[in-house]
Amino acid sequence: MKPAVTVLALSGGVGGAKLALGLSRRVSSGELAVLVNTGDDFTHLGLRVCPDLDTVLYTLGGVVHPAQGWGRADESFGFMDELRRQGGPDWFLLGDRDLVLHVERTRRLAEGERLTQIMSDLASRFGVASRVLPMSDAPISTLLETDAGALEFQHYFVRLRAVPIVQRLHYAGASQARPPDEVLDLLRSRSLEAVILCPSNPYLSIDPILAVPGLRVALRAARVPIIAVSPLIGGRAVKGPTSKIMQELGIEATSVSIARHYSGLIDGLLIDETDDTRETREALEAMGIRVGVTPTLMKTLDDRERVAQRALDLASELATVSTHTRSAG
Numbered sequence: 522m523k524p525a526v527t528v529l530a531l532s533g534g535v536g537g538a539k540l541a542l543g544l545s546r547r548v549s550s551g552e553l554a555v556l557v558n559t560g561d562d563f564t565h566l567g568l569r570v571c572p573d574l575d576t577v578l579y580t581l582g583g584v585v586h587p588a589q590g591w592g593r594a595d596e597s598f599g600f601m602d603e604l605r606r607q608g609g610p611d612w613f614l615l616g617d618r619d620l621v622l623h624v625e626r627t628r629r630l631a632e633g634e635r636l637t638q639i640m641s642d643l644a645s646r647f648g649v650a651s652r653v654l655p656m657s658d659a660p661i662s663t664l665l666e667t668d669a670g671a672l673e674f675q676h677y678f679v680r681l682r683a684v685p686i687v688q689r690l691h692y693a694g695a696s697q698a699r700p701p702d703e704v705l706d707l708l709r710s711r712s713l714e715a716v717i718l719c720p721s722n723p724y725l726s727i728d729p730i731l732a733v734p735g736l737r738v739a740l741r742a743a744r745v746p747i748i749a750v751s752p753l754i755g756g757r758a759v760k761g762p763t764s765k766i767m768q769e770l771g772i773e774a775t776s777v778s779i780a781r782h783y784s785g786l787i788d789g790l791l792i793d794e795t796d797d798t799r800e801t802r803e804a805l806e807a808m809g810i811r812v813g814v815t816p817t818l819m820k821t822l823d824d825r826e827r828v829a830q831r832a833l834d835l836a837s838e839l840a841t842v843s844t845h846t847r848s849a850g
């Protein structure tokens with residue numbers, strides 16, 4: 522029997538996986554579940570590709586490419602070289618080992634297996650004790666309305682390098698989807714102690730997860746502290762288009778905007794020390810959000826563990842406060 526989950530993390534790809542790795546080392550083995558965005562998934566060359574799920578899997582499995590933060594460290598590109606020679610679409614890089622996962626996933630999905638089951642099996646094969654869960658078994662696609670027209674996520678992000686100006690985002694298919702039973706079960710379980718929103722892109726990685734009907738309500742109904750870690754440091758994203766998209770949507774790239782974005786859902790926000798101003802604290806406190814401060818840049822494994830521990834500590838502080846409030850009331 523697997524141990525009961527005590528911490529649920531919501532994650533996109535590279536940025537989220539950094540914290541997920543830290544969390545996996547700060548909670549007891551098997552007690553972490555990572556709920557991963559599948560809005561970036563797409564069918565390419567006839568194969569079902571799930572970039573964020575695989576990034577989390579490779580990161581927790583210790584095989585991720587350390588400099589890139591995605592793909593595998595030990596990789597070859599024979600398939601890509603030949604695809605290019607044959608005039609095939611070469612804008613999306615698929616390593617030979619990585620390709621095996623897409624082939625296997627596509628085969629198993631065609632045989633009727635659920636994505637949740639397939640990922641659970643892959644996690645065991647990679648020796649990952651944490652649960653790696655898709656936000657839904659039904660396909661959901663993040664679509665962006667941009668100045669270059671409507672774009673599917675990978676076309677915006679990889680082919681066009683996130684250059685187009687974003688006007689609106691949709692999560693196509695979300696209204697017909699539901700969270701996997703495994704996710705609803707762990708949110709109802711009495712063992713759960715905290716939910717952590719990784720510092721993933723709020724619009725491209727976390728919002729698609731929250732768009733799955735029933736999930737937001739189930740997260741609140743779990744009655745455990747929900748903590749977000751801000752993806753911004755000094756008003757800028759560490760990597761990727763988070764602050765660019767915020768600007769394009771007319772939102773100031775600040776911790777306060779991140780708090781506002783998640784308000785009604787989160788109880789605490791962990792911000793970087795460079796963003797710790799009196800105005801920020803006051804604004805967050807006025808929203809009823811407790812502030813945690815730490816250097817949030819995760820370069821080393823120690824950084825990942827330290828930020829993870831700080832997020833868990835903030836959750837424990839909030840759990841204590843709410844117990845006191847309940848007993849006082």
Ligand code: GDP
Nearest residue numbers: 533534535536537721722726752758759763819
């Ligand atoms: P993607 O799906 O691969 O784009 O990755 P995510 O959405 O999970 O993460 C992207 C976000 O992670 C960006 O907004 C980054 O600012 C944020 N990020 C990446 N590394 C760090 C870090 O070390 N610290 C913090 N606070 N945020 C980070």
